[in-house]
Amino acid sequence: MAAAVLLTALLSPRTAFAADNPYQRGPDPTVASVAATRGTFATAQLTVPAGNGFGGGYIYYPTDTSRGTYGAVAIVPGYSALFANEEAWMGPWLASFGFVVIGVETITRNDGADARATQLLAALDYLTQRSQVRDRVDATRLAVMGHSAGGAGTILASERRPSLKAAVGLAPGTPGSLSLATNHVPMMIIGGQTDPTVTPSYLNNLYATMPAATPSDFVQIAGADHLFFTRANNTEMKVLIPWLKIFLDNDTRYTQFLCPSLADPQGISLYRSKCPYLPPGTTSPSPSASSTLSPSPSVSPTASPSPSVSLTPSPSNPATGCAATYRTVNSWPGGFQGEVTVSAGGAPVDGWTVGWTLGSGQSITQLWNGTLTTSGSTVTVRNPAYGGSIPAGGSVVFGFLGTGTPSVPALTCTSP
Numbered sequence: 348m349a350a351a352v353l354l355t356a357l358l359s360p361r362t363a364f365a366a367d368n369p370y371q372r373g374p375d376p377t378v379a380s381v382a383a384t385r386g387t388f389a390t391a392q393l394t395v396p397a398g399n400g401f402g403g404g405y406i407y408y409p410t411d412t413s414r415g416t417y418g419a420v421a422i423v424p425g426y427s428a429l430f431a432n433e434e435a436w437m438g439p440w441l442a443s444f445g446f447v448v449i450g451v452e453t454i455t456r457n458d459g460a461d462a463r464a465t466q467l468l469a470a471l472d473y474l475t476q477r478s479q480v481r482d483r484v485d486a487t488r489l490a491v492m493g494h495s496a497g498g499a500g501t502i503l504a505s506e507r508r509p510s511l512k513a514a515v516g517l518a519p520g521t522p523g524s525l526s527l528a529t530n531h532v533p534m535m536i537i538g539g540q541t542d543p544t545v546t547p548s549y550l551n552n553l554y555a556t557m558p559a560a561t562p563s564d565f566v567q568i569a570g571a572d573h574l575f576f577t578r579a580n581n582t583e584m585k586v587l588i589p590w591l592k593i594f595l596d597n598d599t600r601y602t603q604f605l606c607p608s609l610a611d612p613q614g615i616s617l618y619r620s621k622c623p624y625l626p627p628g629t630t631s632p633s634p635s636a637s638s639t640l641s642p643s644p645s646v647s648p649t650a651s652p653s654p655s656v657s658l659t660p661s662p663s664n665p666a667t668g669c670a671a672t673y674r675t676v677n678s679w680p681g682g683f684q685g686e687v688t689v690s691a692g693g694a695p696v697d698g699w700t701v702g703w704t705l706g707s708g709q710s711i712t713q714l715w716n717g718t719l720t721t722s723g724s725t726v727t728v729r730n731p732a733y734g735g736s737i738p739a740g741g742s743v744v745f746g747f748l749g750t751g752t753p754s755v756p757a758l759t760c761t762s763p
Contacts, residue, residue, distance in 0.1 A: 370488065370596040372414055372445035378611050381604055382585040386444035393479060395449070400469030402452040404430055407438035408480050409445055418488035418512070418595030419447040421470045423463045424577075425495030427456045433577035434494065440579075444588055446595065447484050449474045460525075463500030467491045468508055488512050488595045494576050495545065499525055505532035513594035515587055517576040519553070520545035526556045533562040533624075535590045537583055539571030540616045547617075551713075554619070559718065560732045562624055564590060564605065567617035582614040597626035607688065607744040619715045621731070622743055668692060669737070671701045671760040675753040676746070682712075683753035686746045687728070689760060691737040696762045698735040701728045701745075703758050709751035716745035 373387055380386070388409035397403040409417060422437060424430045430450040438448045451470045453463060468491075475486040490513040493501040498519025505514040506529055515535045519525070527534065534557065538550040547567060554565045566586050568575060576583060586609070589601035604610045606622035669689055676684040689699050705711075705724040717728040728745060737743055 368597055368599075369415065370418065370485070371598050371600070372417065372596060376589075376592075376600055376604070378604070381588055381601075382581045382611060384440065384579075384581060386440075388443045388445055390439045390442040392438070395473070395478070397452075397454075399473040399477065401466035401473070402454040404452045404470065405435065405438060405450040406474065406478060406480060407442035407448040407450070408483055409442055409447070412483065414445075416483055416485040417445055417447045418490065418591070419449065419471065419474055419484045420490040420492055420513075420591060420595070421449045421451055421467045421474070423451040423453065423467050423470075423491075423493040423497035423500055425493070425497045426459070428494070428497075428577070429456070436579040437584075440584060441588070441591070444592075446591060447474065447480060449478075460496050460499035460503055463493060463497050464503035464507060467493065467500055467504045490514060490591060490595055492517065494518060495520060495573065498545075502527060502530065502534070505530055505534065508532075513591055515590065517583070518542055518545040518550075518573055520549060525553060527553060527561075527563075528556045528558065530557060531561050533590075533594045535564045535566065535587065537566045537568065537576070537587070539573060539575050540567050540569050541571065542573045542575075544573040555713070562594070563621055564624075565617070565619040565715075566615060569614055569616035585611055586615075593624050593626055599626065607742055608686075619746060620744070621716050623741075669696050669699045669760040669762045671758040673703075673756055673758055678753050682748065682750050684746065684748055685753065686744060687758065688742050688744050689730075689737065690742040691739055693739055695739050696735075696737040699730050699737070699760060699762045701758055701760050702726060703756035706751065706754040706756070709749055709754070712748050712750060714745065714747040716743070719747075 388411055390407055391410050393406040395404045395406060420441065422430065422434050424433050430452050434450060438450050441448045449470050451466055453466055471489050475481055475484050489511055491501045491504045491511060492515040494517040498516035501514050501516050502519055502525065505511055509531045511532045514532045518538050519536065536550060536554055538545060538547060540547060557563045568582050586605065589604040592598040592601040602624050605620060606624060609615055609618055669691055672688050674686050676686050687701055689701060703726050705726055711719060711721065711726065714728065716731060718731055720727040
């Protein structure tokens with residue numbers, strides 16, 4: 348059996364490595380494989396004693412040493428919680444997808460967000476410098492993650508160590524002020540639609556403080572409460588794993604699951620992205636990320652989905668320049684959510700501007716993945732700093748929340 352496994356690895360090298368990406372791990376992903384409860388790597392577990400700046404914990408890692416080192420993520424629980432009770436299910440799950448995971452127990456269960464941030468970073472230092480598996484970890488590809496007060500600690504840790512490659516806040520919240528205004532680490536925020544503790548409105552306001560130039564993603568899980576994230580589920584994992592793969596492993600094979608919208612939106616009530624997601628060293632999104640996915644049916648936290656979708660009549664693929672199409676994602680009494688897809692024709696686009704005129708009684712209250720300017724009823728949306736380049740035949744998406752009754756605007760799209 349061992350000989351057969353070795354032969355398979357030799358005959359299929361791209362399932363382990365890619366010539367143009369030495370960090371790529373695992374076979375080509377699919378919607379089903381990303382949502383699976385286990386990846387393709389066999390895993391093992393170690394117990395970490397208290398000390399080294401944190402309260403001990405657990406390490407989960409792939410047993411395969413033939414594929415080089417792996418990216419790593421440290422996970423910390425929320426206030427008064429134990430990792431062993433609430434997040435331990437995530438350890439072997441993530442490790443089986445090709446990550447080394449250290450689950451952090453805090454020094455005391457009442458440690459606040461600041462202390463949890465300090466201990467997350469201490470755990471990463473231990474993992475990469477002194478742990479038994481330090482030779483399996485790439486110390487340049489590290490991420491942090493946490494739930495509730497641990498999610499707040501994740502935000503603080505990413506501010507203190509901007510060299511981190513990725514961060515994930517699971518219902519991140521803590522008493523007092525919390526902001527993402529100085530965050531420069533790619534950050535995914537995941538919240539629950541019915542969370543009474545870290546409410547949807549709180550997370551909306553928090554996410555709005557994110558700098559436009561920082562890659563970020565906001566996911567709201569339908570019907571999820573505050574403790575949803577402490578129970579094994581693949582709804583959060585099917586978005587979390589692609590996020591880590593993109594930014595820890597520079598693996599553009601996974602952009603298709605997040606861009607231009609969710610490949611599998613089941614269980615997701617609201618989704619806001621800053622597509623395209625470009626790992627370090629890449630200049631354009633994966634081809635499948637820009638042209639093969641249907642928009643996800645995101646819904647407002649307080650709205651019922653509209654059964655209809657409206658598109659503007661505009662060129663689908665101009666020979667040069669850009670074209671823009673609109674759809675109403677959802678509507679509710681007094682408001683709606685709109686989405687605009689900006690497409691390049693037969694030549695790449697480097698910068699774009701979309702314009703339209705608001706209907707009577709309409710206004711835009713929030714916009715993501717673009718830079719908004721309004722003058723009376725005239726709307727202008729320009730590409731953000733991170734999303735101006737569109738490859739030939741590709742597209743990017745921006746979205747917005749509006750007041751009033753949705754209509755089908757006549758869009759214009761110009762590029763330099």
